Amino acid sequence: MxxxxxxxxxxxxxxxxxxxxxxxxxxxxxxxxxxxxxxxxxxxxxxxxxxxxxxxxxxxxxxxxxxxxxxxxxxxxxxxxxxxHKPWLGWLWQATRILLLALSLTAAMTLFAVTGLPELVQRTRTELLWEPPASAVWAETEHAVIYAAPGEVREENGHITADIDLWIKMRDPLAAGQEIQLWDLTCRDNWGTLEIRDWPNQPESRYWQPFGLEDMPGGWQRFRQGLELTLDQPPQWAEITYPNGSADWKLRVEWGEEP
Amino acid sequence: MKIDKSLMTGSTTLMVLSLLSRKEMYGYQMITELARRSDHTFELKEGTLYPILHTLEADGLVTVREKEAETGRVRKYYRITRKGLKVLEEKKVEWNTFTEKVNAVVCGTSPA
Incomplete structure (x- = not known):
């Protein structure tokens, strides 16, 4: 009371x-x-x-x-x-609720342990993270599909840092010479050519994939990757180019007028 | 005219179920509606309504949900169940038989 x-x-x-x-x-x-x-x-x-x-x-x-x-x-x-509001009825009701809760928890934990649900949850999470946005631009080669989308633009220590998010799907297995060597990428924004500063894929980065390269149905593998660009001014667009003989591809991501 | 309290005993449940068969209501609303419909003849002590409602709920004749009013006051709304409607019909028949027999004795009318 x-x-x-x-x-x-x-x-x-x-x-x-x-x-x-x-x-x-x-x-x-x-x-x-x-x-x-x-x-x-x-x-x-x-x-x-x-x-x-x-x-x-x-x-x-x-x-x-x-x-x-x-x-x-x-x-x-x-x-x-x-x-x-009889005490015995009330306590019986309370006890039934606690018992049901305990039974549900036990059932859920057993299900987790037996069916490997934690892995399923992790994979579902990865699946959701992997999904490129509808606005992503994409290029297709004989052995791969590459999606790119503009990421965050921020100011750090007097420089502008811009992210480009990549989603890459590759044939599995790939023959020698068909792999995508990301360090061969070049990048240019509307202000001129620039260097790619970092490839964040460490555990602390949002691109981190605990399962690394993931197998997909139909003979594909996939992974996510970020590109971190250091610039002097906020970009309006950036173009990434992959020189690979007949399998060249080029993607242009746009942040718009005011990123 | 006020009615002897003992005469109301037993018919309150019938009246409450009857009110709820029209729409869901909260306690205070039922009291005012009961007074209004009976031209202020049935003005039961308001606190006594709640044991009746809680018993109806325990018996599965009504269900309860909480809803916040515009004033921010949280009220419990009671709604009659299918079982409640069935019991209401039974109680109506019982009540009609009862009043008919009482009239037959008191007023000397012959029962149908």
Whole structure:
């Protein structure tokens, strides 16, 4: 009972007579876990009654007294409530809920252990992370499909850093010479040629794939990769080119006017 | 005219179920509706409504959901169940038989 009044918002101040009335009701109800819900409902009822009387022009004190008088004998109400909120029934219900919860948890843990669900969860997460956005540009060669999308642009130590996100899908197995050697990529933005500063693929990077190259159905493998560019000014676009004889590809990602 | 409290005992459940068969309601709303419909003849002590409602809920005749009013007050709304509707029909028949027999005795009318 006390906890119910403590939890109420400060503006919901009840008069002492209401509290006393409720306390007498609850004294008769033996199943304590239901006390709070009962008190809340009875108080809401009295608030409704008071509001109605205030609308009719009663001042607050008189409205509270009239409301309380209309509620009847608290001990009688409490004894009647106790007939429904029986302790043994209440505890049985509580015990059943705890038991069901424990059973559900056990079943879930067993399912995890037996079916390797953690790996499935991780793979699903990777799957979602891997999905290129609809706005990504892409190039296709005989042995690979490469998607690229503009990433974050930020200012760091007086320089501009821009990310390009890559999603690469390759045939599996690849013959010698068909692999994509990412360090052969060149990059140019609208301000001129630039150097690729970093290839973030470490565990702390968002491109990190715990399973490395992943097998896909139909004889494919895939992986994600980031390109970190260091620039003097925010780019409007950047072009990445992969020179590979007949299998050249070029992709242009655009950040727009104000990245 | 006020009615003897003992006469109301037993019919309150019937009246509450009957109110709820029209729409879902919260406690205070039921009290005011009951007073209005009976032209203020049935003004039961408001606190006594809740044991009745909680018993109906425990018996599966009504369900409850909490809803926040515009004023921010959280109210419990009661709604009659299919089982509740069935019991209401039974109680109506019982009540009609009862009043008919009482009238037969008190007013000297012959029962149908």
């Amino acid at each position: 006390k906890s119910f009044f403590r939890k109420k918002k400060p503006e919901a101040v009840y008069c002492q007579d209401w509290r006393n009335w409720c306390e007498v009701v609850l004294r008769e109800v033996r199943f304590r876990p239901d006390h709070e819900a009962i008190a809340r409902e009875l108080m809401a009822h009295m608030e409704d009654g008071r509001a109605d009387l205030e609308r009719l022009g009663y001042d607050r004190t008189l409205a509270e007294q009239r409301t309380l008088r209309a509620m009847g004998d608290p001990a009688e109400v409490g004894r009647a409530l106790d007939q429904t």
